[in-house]
Amino acid sequence: MAASSDYPADTSASSLPEATVVRLPVYFRGLVELAEEGVTTVASQQLAELAGVNAAKVRKDLSYLGSYGTRGVGYDVGFLMLQIGRILGGNEPAPVVIVGAGNLGKALSRYDGFGASGFPVAAIVDADPVVVGRKVAGVTIRHVDDLHEVVGEAGCQVGIIATPAAAAQGAVDRLVDAGVRSILNFAPTVVTVPDDVGLRKVDLATELHILGYYEHRRGANRATG
Amino acid sequence: MAASSDYPADTSASSLPEATVVRLPVYFRGLVELAEEGVTTVASQQLAELAGVNAAKVRKDLSYLGSYGTRGVGYDVGFLMLQIGRILGGNEPAPVVIVGAGNLGKALSRYDGFGASGFPVAAIVDADPVVVGRKVAGVTIRHVDDLHEVVGEAGCQVGIIATPAAAAQGAVDRLVDAGVRSILNFAPTVVTVPDDVGLRKVDLATELHILGYYEHRRGANRATG
DNA sequence: TAGATTGTTAATCGATTAACAATC
DNA sequence: TAGATTGTTAATCGATTAACAATC
Numbered sequence: 249m250a251a252s253s254d255y256p257a258d259t260s261a262s263s264l265p266e267a268t269v270v271r272l273p274v275y276f277r278g279l280v281e282l283a284e285e286g287v288t289t290v291a292s293q294q295l296a297e298l299a300g301v302n303a304a305k306v307r308k309d310l311s312y313l314g315s316y317g318t319r320g321v322g323y324d325v326g327f328l329m330l331q332i333g334r335i336l337g338g339n340e341p342a343p344v345v346i347v348g349a350g351n352l353g354k355a356l357s358r359y360d361g362f363g364a365s366g367f368p369v370a371a372i373v374d375a376d377p378v379v380v381g382r383k384v385a386g387v388t389i390r391h392v393d394d395l396h397e398v399v400g401e402a403g404c405q406v407g408i409i410a411t412p413a414a415a416a417q418g419a420v421d422r423l424v425d426a427g428v429r430s431i432l433n434f435a436p437t438v439v440t441v442p443d444d445v446g447l448r449k450v451d452l453a454t455e456l457h458i459l460g461y462y463e464h465r466r467g468a469n470r471a472t473g
Numbered sequence: 474m475a476a477s478s479d480y481p482a483d484t485s486a487s488s489l490p491e492a493t494v495v496r497l498p499v500y501f502r503g504l505v506e507l508a509e510e511g512v513t514t515v516a517s518q519q520l521a522e523l524a525g526v527n528a529a530k531v532r533k534d535l536s537y538l539g540s541y542g543t544r545g546v547g548y549d550v551g552f553l554m555l556q557i558g559r560i561l562g563g564n565e566p567a568p569v570v571i572v573g574a575g576n577l578g579k580a581l582s583r584y585d586g587f588g589a590s591g592f593p594v595a596a597i598v599d600a601d602p603v604v605v606g607r608k609v610a611g612v613t614i615r616h617v618d619d620l621h622e623v624v625g626e627a628g629c630q631v632g633i634i635a636t637p638a639a640a641a642q643g644a645v646d647r648l649v650d651a652g653v654r655s656i657l658n659f660a661p662t663v664v665t666v667p668d669d670v671g672l673r674k675v676d677l678a679t680e681l682h683i684l685g686y687y688e689h690r691r692g693a694n695r696a697t698g
Numbered sequence: 699t700a701g702a703t704t705g706t707t708a709a710t711c712g713a714t715t716a717a718c719a720a721t722c
Numbered sequence: 723t724a725g726a727t728t729g730t731t732a733a734t735c736g737a738t739t740a741a742c743a744a745t746c
Contacts, residue, residue, distance in 0.1 A: 274665070292727075302714090311729055319721045322727070342681070351580055358577075440524070453498070457498035542705075544703055544705080544745045545703050
């Protein structure tokens with residue numbers, strides 16, 4: 249279990265608790281806000297309020313990264329940003345591939361938000377030979393059959409599904425095969441991925457259906473309570 | 474605690490475990506697949522494979538809905554679809570409002586996928602007076618200052634943030650105030666919502682950063698293991 | 699009946715939280 | 723020192739899982 253990388257191994261190579269990983273970006277955002285205001289030190293209580301959690305959770309989460317706080321004082325904002333930033337991918341850009349060059353696919357390709365978050369759209373693929381070769385936002389559309397190759401060339405780590413529902417599962421299978429680590433599915437269907445550790449997936453259709461449950465329950469509560 | 478609705482109260486008014494609610498749409502999708510193939514009965518083991526979980530979890534989850542299975546036989550596909558569908562919002566359309574009528578906002582408005590999932594785009598708002606009054610996909614753009622009113626009129630239950638990063642938190646605050654139950658944030662920033670029960674939020678920026686963690690860790694594992 | 703499969707129990711695991719000793 | 727705040731402990735809670743009695 250000897251570490252060979254050039255920074256402490258425990259925080260990057262070993263697993264942080266899943267629930268902690270999910271909250272790190274939220275802390276990061278709060279720290280960015282503080283840094284913009286010129287604040288240099290933050291207590292767990294303050295950071296907790298910014299993140300919408302309680303202080304005990306903040307301290308517990310941060311303790312997994314190491315003992316970076318100072319008792320009686322708090323945490324150094326800049327240093328903590330550096331540590332969390334390093335853990336969350338080292339701030340290196342993680343290229344994105346978009347599957348499907350219809351209206352949505354093209355719009356997402358042109359959307360600056362991904363690039364601004366450090367996730368540039370590096371590739372677009374489509375099944376229609378007619379659109380293959382065209383350019384969208386400076387990126388040439390390739391054929392979906394070449395997805396594995398395209399992902400390898402561009403080093404894509406995120407796949408975005410912007411296909412019709414019927415093509416979504418096939419696109420997911422190819423993305424998984426090609427080695428992406430995260431999938432965002434816009435198609436109006438739920439797709440499944442192998443039960444591999446670390447592959448993260450968000451189905452818009454699932455999110456929307458879960459909402460349906462809450463809305464339904466709220467209605468029932470109104471009716472009965 | 475007497476129920477006054479016209480179906481058994483326990484499954485709709487009382488809370489199902491959060492983890493179960495998250496899986497219900499996945500089961501639903503598997504059942505749809507089976508129904509399309511003409512299959513009328515399914516065992517927990519089969520449904521588990523379709524959903525990518527284990528059979529014990531399927532049985533436990535379904536047991537919260539009631540004793541709808543038959544020992545030695547399995548579950549009736551159609552009946553189970555009906556029950557889960559009813560719990561997940563009763564299959565009634567849940568209108569969506571899009572905040573921001575830029576390239577992304579317009580593309581999402583035109584995207585058929587939301588409507589196909591039962592979540593039609595019912596309203597679009599923007600801060601720019603120049604675009605207010607224009608139509609996108611049959612929906613007239615309204616001013617963001619009228620968001621509360623717009624949400625009330627259209628009965629919007631989902632808000633989609635398609636604004637620049639700087640405007641995202643303000644849009645979220647207004648959506649929460651207006652009473653939507655779910656927020657999907659495309660802006661390249663993390664936003665916070667009050668810690669109310671049931672309000673569901675997905676930050677694309679957070680999802681992408683979490684991916685960064687997994688990718689980073691995978692790199693570390695490759696290097697050290 | 700014999701075989702199959704559910705529904706439930708109980709053990710286990712991971713996440714949350716309050717409390718407080720350590721310590722700046 | 724006195725006050726403040728971390729880092730950690732231990733209790734609690736919810737979710738997962740294997741096992742199996744119930745029963746079709």
